Amino acid sequence: MLDATLNFKLLEMCGRCGACFSICPSCVNIPGYDPRAVIKDILAGNHEKWLTSRHIWECLECHHCLEICFQHYGFENAMTSMRTLAAKKGIHPAQVKRGWDMLVKTSRLGEPAMPARKKLGLPEPKATGSEEFRKLYELLKKRRLEEHQADKSGE
Amino acid sequence: MKEFAVFWGCTIQTRFPFIEKSTRIVLDSFKLPYRDIDGFTCCPEKSLVNNIDHGAFVMTAARNVALVDEKNYDLVSPCTGCVSNLATVQSELKVNPREKDEVNSLLKEVGREFKGTAKLQHLIPFFHDAVGVHAIKQKMKRDFTGMKIALHYGCHMIRPSHALKNDDPLNPKKFDNLIRAMGAESLQYMTKMMCCGQGLDRVDEHDMALHFARVKLRELKALGADAMVLCCPSCFLQFDNNQFLMEKEGEKFGIPVIYYTELLGLSMGFTAEELGMTSHRVDCAPFIKKWEGLPAPRGLCKHL
Numbered sequence: 439m440l441d442a443t444l445n446f447k448l449l450e451m452c453g454r455c456g457a458c459f460s461i462c463p464s465c466v467n468i469p470g471y472d473p474r475a476v477i478k479d480i481l482a483g484n485h486e487k488w489l490t491s492r493h494i495w496e497c498l499e500c501h502h503c504l505e506i507c508f509q510h511y512g513f514e515n516a517m518t519s520m521r522t523l524a525a526k527k528g529i530h531p532a533q534v535k536r537g538w539d540m541l542v543k544t545s546r547l548g549e550p551a552m553p554a555r556k557k558l559g560l561p562e563p564k565a566t567g568s569e570e571f572r573k574l575y576e577l578l579k580k581r582r583l584e585e586h587q588a589d590k591s592g593e
Numbered sequence: 594m595k596e597f598a599v600f601w602g603c604t605i606q607t608r609f610p611f612i613e614k615s616t617r618i619v620l621d622s623f624k625l626p627y628r629d630i631d632g633f634t635c636c637p638e639k640s641l642v643n644n645i646d647h648g649a650f651v652m653t654a655a656r657n658v659a660l661v662d663e664k665n666y667d668l669v670s671p672c673t674g675c676v677s678n679l680a681t682v683q684s685e686l687k688v689n690p691r692e693k694d695e696v697n698s699l700l701k702e703v704g705r706e707f708k709g710t711a712k713l714q715h716l717i718p719f720f721h722d723a724v725g726v727h728a729i730k731q732k733m734k735r736d737f738t739g740m741k742i743a744l745h746y747g748c749h750m751i752r753p754s755h756a757l758k759n760d761d762p763l764n765p766k767k768f769d770n771l772i773r774a775m776g777a778e779s780l781q782y783m784t785k786m787m788c789c790g791q792g793l794d795r796v797d798e799h800d801m802a803l804h805f806a807r808v809k810l811r812e813l814k815a816l817g818a819d820a821m822v823l824c825c826p827s828c829f830l831q832f833d834n835n836q837f838l839m840e841k842e843g844e845k846f847g848i849p850v851i852y853y854t855e856l857l858g859l860s861m862g863f864t865a866e867e868l869g870m871t872s873h874r875v876d877c878a879p880f881i882k883k884w885e886g887l888p889a890p891r892g893l894c895k896h897l
């Protein structure tokens with residue numbers, strides 16, 4: 439599962455390096471936040487315990503590690519793959535789920551603030567593409583299901 | 594100059610319409626060929642959508658970019674997150690033809706196609722590169738000589754660099770250049786390039802988000818910064834709203850948080866009210882009072 443999202447060759451190098459720890463804002467500010475430990479466990483096949491840890495959601499995706507990394511790799515890859523895995527199992531902060539539900543329903547993360555817009559003399563907001571977005575999302579899910587079934591019958 | 598669509602994004606339109614106001618004022622004043630177009634959705638927010646469904650992340654961004662491609666426009670956004678997310682997908686699809694074909698076979702069902710031809714830019718590099726310091730200076734009625742400004746770039750204005758390709762991702766210069774061109778001192782401070790930390794507020798970690806805001810604001814208070822200037826609604830939320838919340842609990846910082854187009858608008862002679870700055874939670878009045886009280890530099894009119 440993890441090999442679909444992670445390049446293990448780069449990750450192994452990363453496990454031996456650890457250089458970007460001191461420039462990672464979450465490593466510096468959040469007690470217990472340490473992607474080096476997560477990477478070590480992934481490489482040892484012990485990543486399960488991180489799926490329920492709040493730390494995997496504390497990566498800010500600031501891409502500082504990626505930019506400073508000699509392999510343009512970054513701690514964040516390990517953290518992202520853990521979050522993806524956790525989310526697949528339905529484990530995520532409540533707010534993440536709320537945001538996701540709103541996106542799927544409305545195609546946005548909020549509606550334009552109409553009274554304030556009026557007061558400021560701003561023009562009518564343009565139409566959103568919500569209908570088209572929903573159609574595409576349904577299509578995407580349908581295709582995945584079909585592929586999944588095709589895979590299964592091919593086995 | 595090529596016409597460009599403005600991608601406002603959810604956060605500005607939902608929470609900070611005054612940012613849209615000052616941006617429009619500035620774009621209009623420079624007579625820039627900007628367009629509002631129908632059909633945009635959320636960019637989408639990477640930290641939210643990509644974690645749950647990478648395919649939906651790619652499809653949504655590719656569709657937004659396709660809308661701009663279709664019209665043969667470029668795209669400019671006053672939100673760092675939006676540009677970074679759209680550019681991340683654009684660059685991923687450019688190097689991955691198979692993924693691009695897959696997305697396009699979906700988009701075809703609604704009559705669209707991702708080409709990836711549109712140039713996607715954040716407002717700051719756009720002003721720096723396409724408008725230029727010279728043209729900006731011509732429009733200014735009064736500069737900010739004597740004011741100490743702490744810039745906060747916003748990680749996603751410049752990162753990931755392989756997708757955005759607009760400035761040095763670790764030691765960027767363009768925003769500094771724009772501020773210095775306005776005569777202000779751009780403070781060099783320890784935590785300048787540190788992430789705002791607003792992302793923590795999106796994963797139920799409000800106290801930790803406050804901690805991140807506090808680290809920067811404390812340093813700026815100690816250095817006597819007159820204001821923090823930034824150009825991202827997410828960072829604005831972090832430093833304006835969260836500063837206000839901490840001040841309510843008794844921690845005093847008093848650092849006005851100013852959006853780039855507000856600062857530019859002030860220098861062009863617009864008032865704080867016209868620019869919508871009176872809607873900030875942290876009062877901008879001390880900044881404006883100090884500025885107005887400074888002796889006017891020769892050759893520039895003091896009273897607006």
Ligand code: SF4
Nearest residue numbers: 462497498500501503
């Ligand atoms: S992106 Fe990298 S540097 Fe930034 S918080 Fe995540 S792990 Fe740390």
Ligand code: SF4
Nearest residue numbers: 452455456507512513
């Ligand atoms: S992300 Fe790069 S710099 Fe950071 S520890 Fe891994 S290999 Fe080293």
